[in-house]
Amino acid sequence: MKLRGLWQLAWSEFKLNLRNPAMVFWSITFPALWMSLFGAIASEPIPGFEYEGLNLANFLLPGGIGLVIVASAFIGTPINLTTYREAGVLKRLRVTPLRTSTLAFGFTLSQFIFMVLGILVLFIIGKIFFNVQVLGSWAALIGMIVFGMITFLALGSAIGSVVGSWRTAAVVTQIFFIPMLFLSDLFMPISMFPDWLQPICKALPLTPLNIFLRDIVYGVPLEGLWQLGIMAGWLVLGSIVTLRFFKWE
Amino acid sequence: MTTAPYKGFNMSVIVKCEHLTKSYGDLIAVNDVSFRVEEGEIFGLVGPNGAGKTTLIEMIEGLRTPDSGLIKALGLDPTKQGDELKERIGVLLQTTSIQPDIKVKEALRLFASFYQRAPDNAEELLHTLSLEDKADSRFKKLSGGLKQRVAIALALVNDPEILFLDELTTGLDPQARRNMWDLVETMRTQGKTIFLTTHYMEEAEKLCDRVGIIDYGKIIALDTPRNLVNNLSAESKVTFNIEDKDVATSKFELVGAVSRVEKVEDGIILYTRDGNVTLQELVRLADKQKFRLSNLRTESPSLDDVFLTLTGREMRE
Structure with a gap:
């Protein structure tokens, strides 16, 4: 593997994502705005809130992290992949000595960097304006974030592999993205929804990610760790679909 | 098919294809094709759309695997030694596109980083291809002719020994086409071996040392343009x-x-x-x-x- 090629590819794809207004809006601006606007409604610790000393922004922070990950993986990966395939970019890269594994790793790495940027923006704004805190373990938080990134990148590339054109990709990602905003316990508790909908909510990959991120931020003991298996299931599914359906042209 | 010995050069064979065949379902895209390309020559495949030109050139580049037959390019088997071959060739695909939002200079730097030993020639390439004032332009903003020049610059970042140019001037306006021809002439003087395909006979006649005419997957004639015309005894x-x-x-x-x-x-x-x-x-x-x-x-x-x-x-x- 050529490290220089790998790094140049990852960095250049990262910069290209920064030039894509939809990417910047959905995975950096939107989560930060969401946390700040709702956070500003109650910037003081909420009286009677079950986690003492935490304000609304702090409550929203874990969801914001989830949003960054989902938006970046679901918008960036499928749309870049389909655009590049349609325009012949993938084919052009294939006649360079770059290995397929390097190429895949480079694209993944670029999304990682982008997500890290989005999460850092959340933390910085959260720290400066709302004094958000992480009460649990940072190692667990980082581990959970990375697991989430990998899971959603696998799902994003699965969509990009199955779907032919970027127009279809844009529609398909919306179909997954928008319901997840509402159904994954980001701000509406799952218990609000009718009984028949609740199992669906719980089976969505963002739900366990969001719940565990929140528990870690609140510093409460993690329960129901089997739910990580839901994420792992999505990760495996995404990887199999990608490997099975990925096309260069 | 018999290949007339080529007397213009007396150099080594740089690409060799023997009994090459490739089918897609019922369609035989390339049908038992054999030919050689010599070092330093400009070799052209000419034929109508769908004749098999692109399939043939992409098999040599290692993008497609032949059903049967033998290919040696620079002494390497593109299927088995593709990585090594790709280090040493430059490729212009039939339709080249790169990341729409990438700037020309960034693209040159990016592609150069993919090669083990790429000379630091970005500035020189920008100059040769008259792209200096476009160095900071995004690829998607460029005209067709300029895009094609960027694509050629990218094919040259590793100072390749063979340059493959698939449909060099298709879709370009006459002025841009003429510029491309001049460029090929420039590269000829630098001693590069060039393998090109075109469906413009005029282009093949003007640029190529030798031309293979391909139709329905078969090379039906191969010689210098002059010999092809003379042997025709046409009026x-x-x-x-x-x-x-x-x-x-x-x-x-x-x-x-x-x-x-x-x-x-x-x-x-x-x-x-x-x-x-x-x-x-x-x-x-x-x-x-x-x-x-x-x-x-x-x-x-x-x-x-x-x-x-x-x-x-x-x-x-």
């Missing part, structure tokens, strides 16, 4: 109008070297085995018999006629 045409409409066309049948006379709406066409003789005698005849010739012009056979003769069809896009 030249002398076309003109006469201002005195009463001159009988039959008298032109006796003009030297003429084999056939045809009267068309806007003049008379003499088919001739020797354009020079016919021209001289025609002028002398007009002088003697006091009629005036106008719009006099001659047409020599071209590669288009070679294709027509070999296939019985006109070559169209």
Whole structure:
């Protein structure tokens, strides 16, 4: 593997994502705005809130992290992949000595960097304006974030592999993205929804990610760790679909 | 198919294809094709769309795997030693596109980073391809001709030993096409081996040292453009109008070297085995018999006629 090629590819794809207004809006601006606007409604610790000393922004922070990950993986990966395939970019890269594994790793790495940027923006704004805190373990938080990134990148590339054109990709990602905003316990508790909908909510990959991120931020003991298996299931599914359906042209 | 020995160069074989075959379902895209490309020459594959040019060139580049047959490029097998081969070749795909939002300079730096030993030649390439003022432009903002120049610059970042140019000028306006031709001439002087495909006979005739004509997956002729035309023993045409409409066309049948006379709406066409003789005698005849010739012009056979003769069809896009 050529490290220089790998790094140049990852960095250049990262910069290209920064030039894509939809990417910047959905995975950096939107989560930060969401946390700040709702956070500003109650910037003081909420009286009677079950986690003492935490304000609304702090409550929203874990969801914001989830949003960054989902938006970046679901918008960036499928749309870049389909655009590049349609325009012949993938084919052009294939006649360079770059290995397929390097190429895949480079694209993944670029999304990682982008997500890290989005999460850092959340933390910085959260720290400066709302004094958000992480009460649990940072190692667990980082581990959970990375697991989430990998899971959603696998799902994003699965969509990009199955779907032919970027127009279809844009529609398909919306179909997954928008319901997840509402159904994954980001701000509406799952218990609000009718009984028949609740199992669906719980089976969505963002739900366990969001719940565990929140528990870690609140510093409460993690329960129901089997739910990580839901994420792992999505990760495996995404990887199999990608490997099975990925096309260069 | 027999390959005429090529006498223009006496160098080593740089690409060798033997009995190459590739099918897609029922369609035989490339059918038992054999040929060689010598070091330093400009070799062209010419043929109509769908003749198999792209399939053939992409098999040599290692993008497609042949069903059967042998390929050696730079002594390497593209299927098994693709990585090593890709280090040493430059490729212009039929439709090249790179990341729409990437800037020209960034693209050159990015692609150079993929090679083990890429010379630091970005500035030089920008200069050679007259892209200096576009260095900071995004790829998607460039015109077709400029995009094609960027694509060529990218094919040159590793200072390749062979340059593959698939459909170099398709879709370009005449000015951009002429610029591309000049570029190829420049690269010729740098001693690069160039393997190109085109469906413009004129382009093949102008650029290539040797041309392989490909139709329905088979190479049906391969030689220098001049030999291809000469071997055709096709006739030249002398076309003109006469201002005195009463001159009988039959008298032109006796003009030297003429084999056939045809009267068309806007003049008379003499088919001739020797354009020079016919021209001289025609002028002398007009002088003697006091009629005036106008719009006099001659047409020599071209590669288009070679294709027509070999296939019985006109070559169209």
